[in-house]
Structure formats: C-alpha cells, structure tokens
Amino acid sequence: MSSKHIVVIPGDGIGAEITAEALRVSQSAAKKCGFSFTHESKQAGGAAIDAYGVPLPEDTIEACRKADGVLLGAVGGPKWDNVAPELRAEKAILGLRKSLGLYANLRPIKVFPALAAQSPLKPEIVSEVDILIVRELNGGIYYGARQEAVIVNEVEQAWDREGYSRPEIERILRLACRSAIGRKGKVTSVDKANVLATSRLWRKVANEVAADFTQVEINHMYVDNCAMQLVLNPGSFDVLVTGNLFGDILSDEAAVLSGSIGLLPSASLGDGTGLYEPIHGSAPDIAGLGLANPLGTILSAAMMFRYSLGSEQVAAMIEAAVDQVLADGYRTPDIYQQGLTKVSTEEMGQQVINRLK
Amino acid sequence: MSSKHIVVIPGDGIGAEITAEALRVSQSAAKKCGFSFTHESKQAGGAAIDAYGVPLPEDTIEACRKADGVLLGAVGGPKWDNVAPELRAEKAILGLRKSLGLYANLRPIKVFPALAAQSPLKPEIVSEVDILIVRELNGGIYYGARQEAVIVNEVEQAWDREGYSRPEIERILRLACRSAIGRKGKVTSVDKANVLATSRLWRKVANEVAADFTQVEINHMYVDNCAMQLVLNPGSFDVLVTGNLFGDILSDEAAVLSGSIGLLPSASLGDGTGLYEPIHGSAPDIAGLGLANPLGTILSAAMMFRYSLGSEQVAAMIEAAVDQVLADGYRTPDIYQQGLTKVSTEEMGQQVINRLK
Ligand SMILES: [Mg+2]
Ligand SMILES: [Mg+2]
Structure with missing residues (x-):
C-alpha cells in the first residue's frame, strides 16, 4: 500500500470546480486500483492575493515541496x-x-x-495525432541576460541572449528519451542548427544523450520546418523535444490541432515534486456556473499518477474513462454539438467516474 | 513609355523552365498595358559554380545592382x-x-x-485567407553576435544574441504600414514583449511608426498566440509584420495553409533593386521534364511589377489571369486532381497568357 500525498491548488475562476472533479475522479480511480493517497488544499494566484496579499504564500510553497505532486486549476483574472x-x-x-x-x-x-471533427484540420490529417511535446522550461532566451532599450552611439537598441549549457540540454533530452520508451520510441529534436550556435550545441548533445537509449531513435528538425510539419503531417510525430522559446511557439500551435484546448493537460517536471495543470486559463466569465470543462484537469491528474505517483495503472484507467465518456457523447458546453448530451462540470466528472474500470 | 530593366536568374533544377514562363507572361502582360521593359539573363547558384567556380559571380551582382528588379527561379541541388x-x-x-x-x-x-480543398485546413477556415507576411530579413538573432560551444567554468555552453535597433524596426514597420494601404489597412505586429527586451523596443517603435499612418490600424500579438491563430483563424489577418526568427517560423507555418507551396511567390525588398522568387526549391528530381509548376514564379513576377517596376496594372492583370486559369481547372501535376486538366509547365504559362486581359 503506497501512501502518497498531493497538494491541490484550485486557484481562481473555474479552478475550484475543475479541480474538485479531478480530485473526485482521482480518488475513485485510485480506490479501484488499491492505491491510496492523501491530499490537502492550498491557495495561490488571485485567491492568495486576496487572503495573504501575495500570489504565492510561503505556506503553499512549503506544502508543495513536501508533496509528491501538485494539481493546479488555473490562476488569474481581471x-x-x-x-x-x-x-x-x-x-x-x-x-x-x-x-x-x-x-x-x-x-x-x-x-x-x-x-476529431472539431479540429481546424481535416479529419484525415488529425486522426492519428498523438504527440508528446517536451519543452525546456528553465533556460534559453526567456531566462538569458537582456538589455532593455538603451541608446548606444546615438542608436536606440535592445537585446536578449539565447543560450544553453550542456547539463541543461542533457537533462531535458534524457527526460524526452525516457518518455519515448513505451510510446513509439521516436524523438524529434527541434532546433535551428543551420544558423544558431546554441542549436548546434543542442544538436550535438542531443545525439550523445540519445546514443544511451538503444530503444529510441532520434531525428532533428529545423523549427521553421517543424511549424510546417505540425500542420501538414502532425501524425508523423511521437515525442518532440525543444528549447524554451521554440517549445512555447510549437506547443501552442500544436494545441489548437486537437480542436479543444479544454481537454489538454500538462505536467511540469523537475527532480522533485511535479506540477500538473490544464493548459487553459481561469475563465472568470463562466466561473461558478457549472459550465467549465474539467477534462483537461482530470487528464492532468492522470499524468500526475504516471509521472509523480508511480501508478501507470491509475493513469491509464482515468484516460480510458475519458475516452469512453467522449465516445458516449457527453459534452460540456465548450465542445457541445447538436445531437450529443450536454452536461455540467460536475456531471462530466461523474460520467468519467462511472466509466472507471 | 517607361524603360525598366530586369535581370532574370534561372538558377538550377527547374529554374530555367519556370523563369522562362514567368518572363513570357510578363512580356505579354506588359505589352497589353503599354509597358515596356528589357531583360538579361545571369547565372547564380550551382550553374554559376559550374561556370565560374563561385555561386554568385561579381558580374551577376553588378547587373542586379543596376537593374530595377531581379527575378530568380531557384538554386541548389545534390x-x-x-x-x-x-x-x-x-x-x-x-x-x-x-x-x-x-x-x-x-x-x-x-x-x-x-x-482551397487542397489545404490541410477545413475549407470554411481557409476560404478567406489573404495574408501578407512582412519579415525583417537582415537583423535579429540570425545576424547577432554568437558564441559557439565553449567551456566556461568547466561547463560547455553556447549562445546567440537577438537584438534590434530603432532604425531597423522603423524601416520594416514603415514598409508594413505602406503595404497595408490598399489592403484592409490592418497591421498585426508579432513579438514576445511579455518576456523579451528586444520585443518591448519593437512594440514601442511599431506604435510610433504606425501613428504616422492614419489609414492603418496596428495591433500586437505574442508569437505563441500567433502560431495558434494562424491555424484557428487565418482569415483574420491582413498584414503581419515581425522579426527575422519569428518571421521564419510563422511564414513557413502560414505557407502550408494554402495547400500548395508551388504557387507562393515572395519579394525581398530594400532601398534599391528588389529580388523576386517563388518560395519552393529547385526540385532537381523533376528538372527538364515539363512537370514544374510555374505559377509561384509567375506570381513573383507580378509582385515585381507592383513593388519594383511601378505598374500595379500589370501586376493585377497577371494575378487575375492566374486566378482564372485555376478556376478553369488547369493544373500542373503537383496540384492535379481527377477530373481537371493536367498541363505541362509551358502549357500552364500559355494558359495564363491566354487569360491576360
Ligand atoms: Mg505560450
Ligand atoms: Mg524558413
């Protein structure tokens, strides 16, 4: 009997509703698998500003550090x-x-x-899409040195520095290669090595790391070509690994291929506690109305079982139930189409629970 | 009577075939409009390597400098x-x-x-697409200082510098704003100003330049959101202006929306002679077989009349004829579909000429 502990951060807007359903589903699925975990709720975002005057109280940070996983709804609002x-x-x-x-x-x-019919792409192009985007989150141009606008030799200018070190590239590539095992075993590393020095180091280290993974085949793609291929041929990707800036652009481009952002989960991983959240926002306009789609958060919880709580069984059970709920025609308003069954946030959670097996 | 002069650079692969048709169409359209121009042919690319040992002979550069416009096919090959x-x-x-x-x-x-049916996107999403992407070509991270992999404090690292100066931003924004007049008058400037110092300067200068253009409305979009919107809602864009790296990624993403790269033209502009070329490559595998699609080059020639030779009339006449040829069902093999009329490179050129009016 495992005894894992998670922190739930509802956040703002629809956060409370969607995390409540994800927690109910998680508890039900864990029980069916003989897996036990405890949980506590903490505040962050606007709710924390209101209660403590800061968006991320020390108390929340401490609790998250000690936990095995953190499930977050969404933060922010007007x-x-x-x-x-x-x-x-x-x-x-x-x-x-x-x-x-x-x-x-x-x-x-x-x-x-x-x-599939809700994708902006034609059904025959999207039907095979199953991509895992692994984006470096801690380095690159978003965290490099920068110079705000300044006048040098009478010319106003500004700059930002893109850069990566070998250890930063090694750890993200190792994670990508590990993730590819149990999938199709294919890692596409995206860079701009025909121009950028950072990309040339990235590509060299990527090849070295991948050589340690005999089950994994690595290939390389330029970022501009990748932006094309995601639209032309998205079914050809398995794991896609890239730096912070390119990952930001490509993961948002890829997100819309699915046809509904409300369903997309995410995980942020390091060497300790992992953070799990849907990619959508806090949607304050529909907060508290039971209109929010909880599936992105429920699927984020599934990822938490896979990557932080060590139960592939619970993860797969939740994912299969979500598949089935959609196949059975249940829809929250954001993905509703005529002829299907419109359900509330809570009803959607319950329908997932009913299909856990 | 104007007396403009152009240089035609066929280049390699299919270059000779496609520039021949573009030149025939240009001469025929110019004649109908009472516009005269002279032309000469110069070598560049592999053809120049074979003939002179260098890819860009001085003689070619000199001729291009003196010309009003340069029409290029494609260069390179195995x-x-x-x-x-x-x-x-x-x-x-x-x-x-x-x-x-x-x-x-x-x-x-x-x-x-x-x-429209050949786009990877659904027809209702692509039908309204008419975007002009204006990419800065001379600065940014592709031309910034860089450090190839080097060991500093025992850690291997590399970096590249993104940066722009006010004059560089001003001239590209002015060009984008001018281009928007006579279109929908809408300029979307794409940056990552929530993170990058370079983008903050870009956005500030963009607003200042746009303020001089009373017929133009400027708005700003983050690059990751833009990568999404190009797929979700491509019909909402008019002129899109951005830096070198973002422009590389977004223009390639946008190119595939059209469903055929063989039809897409491009112009590279400065303060002197402009360079016009299709965005596709030299396709050595089909060179000399009459299978190449000349429409991207023909439409590039139309852009040359618009931006470098000063005849909107000739440009519009060529573009209308290309529209009509496609509407009448003529197709080169790359865009052929059953039930339509398959034509060779040369026949396609002739069908465009037949519809100039
Ligand atoms: Mg983003
Ligand atoms: Mg490119």
Whole structure:
C-alpha cells in the first residue's frame, strides 16, 4: 500500500470546480486500483492575493515541496490585473516552477476520435495525432541576460541572449528519451542548427544523450520546418523535444490541432515534486456556473499518477474513462454539438467516474 | 513609355523552365498595358559554380545592382551539396540579399478558391485567407553576435544574441504600414514583449511608426498566440509584420495553409533593386521534364511589377489571369486532381497568357 500525498491548488475562476472533479475522479480511480493517497488544499494566484496579499504564500510553497505532486486549476483574472507586476496572479506559476526546480514542460497533444471533427484540420490529417511535446522550461532566451532599450552611439537598441549549457540540454533530452520508451520510441529534436550556435550545441548533445537509449531513435528538425510539419503531417510525430522559446511557439500551435484546448493537460517536471495543470486559463466569465470543462484537469491528474505517483495503472484507467465518456457523447458546453448530451462540470466528472474500470 | 530593366536568374533544377514562363507572361502582360521593359539573363547558384567556380559571380551582382528588379527561379541541388560551405549554391541568395541591401521579405499567403480543398485546413477556415507576411530579413538573432560551444567554468555552453535597433524596426514597420494601404489597412505586429527586451523596443517603435499612418490600424500579438491563430483563424489577418526568427517560423507555418507551396511567390525588398522568387526549391528530381509548376514564379513576377517596376496594372492583370486559369481547372501535376486538366509547365504559362486581359 503506497501512501502518497498531493497538494491541490484550485486557484481562481473555474479552478475550484475543475479541480474538485479531478480530485473526485482521482480518488475513485485510485480506490479501484488499491492505491491510496492523501491530499490537502492550498491557495495561490488571485485567491492568495486576496487572503495573504501575495500570489504565492510561503505556506503553499512549503506544502508543495513536501508533496509528491501538485494539481493546479488555473490562476488569474481581471480582478487582479491592476496589481503591481510582482504581485500578478500569474507569478504564482512562475514562482512554483522556480521553487520546485521544474525544468521540463510536458504537453501531450492527442486527438480524441470523438472530437476529431472539431479540429481546424481535416479529419484525415488529425486522426492519428498523438504527440508528446517536451519543452525546456528553465533556460534559453526567456531566462538569458537582456538589455532593455538603451541608446548606444546615438542608436536606440535592445537585446536578449539565447543560450544553453550542456547539463541543461542533457537533462531535458534524457527526460524526452525516457518518455519515448513505451510510446513509439521516436524523438524529434527541434532546433535551428543551420544558423544558431546554441542549436548546434543542442544538436550535438542531443545525439550523445540519445546514443544511451538503444530503444529510441532520434531525428532533428529545423523549427521553421517543424511549424510546417505540425500542420501538414502532425501524425508523423511521437515525442518532440525543444528549447524554451521554440517549445512555447510549437506547443501552442500544436494545441489548437486537437480542436479543444479544454481537454489538454500538462505536467511540469523537475527532480522533485511535479506540477500538473490544464493548459487553459481561469475563465472568470463562466466561473461558478457549472459550465467549465474539467477534462483537461482530470487528464492532468492522470499524468500526475504516471509521472509523480508511480501508478501507470491509475493513469491509464482515468484516460480510458475519458475516452469512453467522449465516445458516449457527453459534452460540456465548450465542445457541445447538436445531437450529443450536454452536461455540467460536475456531471462530466461523474460520467468519467462511472466509466472507471 | 517607361524603360525598366530586369535581370532574370534561372538558377538550377527547374529554374530555367519556370523563369522562362514567368518572363513570357510578363512580356505579354506588359505589352497589353503599354509597358515596356528589357531583360538579361545571369547565372547564380550551382550553374554559376559550374561556370565560374563561385555561386554568385561579381558580374551577376553588378547587373542586379543596376537593374530595377531581379527575378530568380531557384538554386541548389545534390550536385553541389559537397562543396565547401562558402561555395554552397544557397549562398547565392544570401549574397544577393546582402549586396542589394534587402531587409524585408514579403510573402503573400492567399488561398485560391479553386485550390482551397487542397489545404490541410477545413475549407470554411481557409476560404478567406489573404495574408501578407512582412519579415525583417537582415537583423535579429540570425545576424547577432554568437558564441559557439565553449567551456566556461568547466561547463560547455553556447549562445546567440537577438537584438534590434530603432532604425531597423522603423524601416520594416514603415514598409508594413505602406503595404497595408490598399489592403484592409490592418497591421498585426508579432513579438514576445511579455518576456523579451528586444520585443518591448519593437512594440514601442511599431506604435510610433504606425501613428504616422492614419489609414492603418496596428495591433500586437505574442508569437505563441500567433502560431495558434494562424491555424484557428487565418482569415483574420491582413498584414503581419515581425522579426527575422519569428518571421521564419510563422511564414513557413502560414505557407502550408494554402495547400500548395508551388504557387507562393515572395519579394525581398530594400532601398534599391528588389529580388523576386517563388518560395519552393529547385526540385532537381523533376528538372527538364515539363512537370514544374510555374505559377509561384509567375506570381513573383507580378509582385515585381507592383513593388519594383511601378505598374500595379500589370501586376493585377497577371494575378487575375492566374486566378482564372485555376478556376478553369488547369493544373500542373503537383496540384492535379481527377477530373481537371493536367498541363505541362509551358502549357500552364500559355494558359495564363491566354487569360491576360
Ligand atoms: Mg505560450
Ligand atoms: Mg524558413
């Protein structure tokens, strides 16, 4: 009997509703698998600003550090848009990533057969999509040295530095290669090595790391070509690994292929506690109305069982139940189509629970 | 009577066939409009390596500098893949850009109604697409300082510097704003100003430049969101202006929306002679067989009349004829579909000529 502990951070807007359903589903699935875990709830984002005056209280950080996994709903909303920059609700996520040493963002992009028709792409192009995007989260140009606008020799200019070190590249590539095992075993490393020095180091180290994984085949793709191939031929990808900036662009491009952002989960991993959250926002306009789609959070919980709690069995059980709920025609309003069954946030959670087996 | 002069650079592979048709169409359209121009042919790329030992002979550069416009087919091929890096056929393009001071790359992405079905996107999403991407071509991280892999404090690392100066941003924004007049008057400037200092300067200068253009409305979009919106809602864009790296990624992503790269033209502009070329490559595998699609080159010639030769009338006449040829069902093999009329490179050129009016 395992005894894992998780922290649930509902956050703001629809966060409370969607995390409540993800927790119910998690508890039910764990019970069926003979897996036990405890949980506690903590605040972050606007809710924490209201209660404590800061978006990420020390108490929350401490609890997360000690936990095996953190499940987060969403943070932010117009109520907190006019606070000082360092107090913005979104700082809670950046602060958590930093405190937990999270350096990898994992985003699975899967097209559910029942939802393929909602993709902007033609059904025959999206039907086979099952991509895992592994984005480096802690380095690159987003965290490099920079110079705000300044006048040098009478010319106003600004700059930012892109850069990676060998250890940063090694750890993200190892994670990507490990993730490919049990999938199709194919890792596509994306860079711009025909131009950038950083990319040439990235590519060299990627090849060295991949050589240690005999079950994994690595190939390389330029970022501009990758942006094309994600639209032309998204079914050809398995694991896609790249740096922070390219990963930001490509993971957002890939997200819309699925046809519904409300269903997409994510994991942020480091060497300790992992953070799990849907990729959608806090949708304050529909908060508290039972209209929110909890599936992105439920699938994030499944990822938590896989990557942080050590139960592939619970993860797979939740994912199979979500597949089945969609195949059976249950839809929250964001993905509703005529002729199907419209359900509330809570009803959707219950329908997933009913199909856990 | 105007007396403009152009240089035609066939280049390698299918280059000779496609530029021949573009020249025939240009001469025929010009004649109908009472517009006269002279032309001469020059070599660059692999053909120049074979003839002169260098990919971009001085003689070609000189002729291009003196000309009003340069029409290029395509360069490169496996025959020249194993030469020294500085002799590679592709260096001809980089050399020409530099010699001619070209700082803006313009790529119109238009979906022809007759070809909408070939897009990877659903027809209802692509039908309204008419985007002009204006990419800065001369600065940013592709031309910044860089450090190849080096060991510092026992850690191997590499870096590249992204940066822009006010004059570089001003000139590309002015060009984008001018381009928007006569279109929908909407300029979307793409950056990552929530993170990058370079983007913050870019956004500030963009607003200042746009303020001088009363007919133009400017808005700003983050690059990751733009990568999404190009797939979700490509019909919402008019002119999209961005830096070198973001422009590389987004223009390639946008290119595939059209369903056929063989039809997409481009212009590279500076303060002197402009360079016009299709975005596709030299396709050595089908060279000389009459299978190549000349429409990308023909539409590049139309852009040359618009931006370098000062005849919107000739440009519009060529573009209308291409529309009509496609509507009438003529197709080269790359875009052929059952039930339509398959034609050779030369026949396609002739069908365009037949519809000039
Ligand atoms: Mg993003
Ligand atoms: Mg490119």
